[in-house]
Amino acid sequence: MSETSEDRKKILREEIARVCHICYSRGFVAGAGGNVSARLPESDLILITATGVSLRDAGPEDIVAIGLDGSLREGQKKPSKEVPFHTEIYRRRPDIHAVLHLHPPFATTFAVLRRPLPMVTITAEVILKEVPLVPRAPSGTRELGELVGRYVEEHPSAKAFLLADHGIVAMGPDLTGALNIADLVEDTAKVAWLTQIFKSQG
């Protein structure tokens, strides 16, 4: 491995850790929930948070490298159990370089009610276009991976998905892009709920 590639991996690990901390402090996950990954540019290597690590505390040492087939390539820790859907997304979408899986409360409420996220603002309409609902499957299973893969393929313009009874997946061309999408999904869910409350009060 060339030194340049090692340097890029080091920088990307630090960037992932920074995004993990932002997601936790924004209340997008609780406890040890959620996982974050990024593709090393011009490679088939994916860096992903290890299982059991809270995004609150994740450091570069908690981020391992896997292949597109999900096999561990580098690192001492076990990768996140949600590897199957992260790799399904990267395999199907070469333009996607970052994937965040989070449990933001307002968006997750829509996922629990099994309702696709309504595009209530112009920003949501223009940027998100749609946030489809992926049917329920147990966490960390190949079944969930395959379902997410199928939805990614069937909804090529979607940048985020709701996972029934579970949370969200946000994707982007880089970590900042994916974080902006996660932010907008949760903000849209908040505005949608507030709108419903005021409408129901007449």
Ligand SMILES: [Zn+2]
């Ligand atoms: Zn989860």
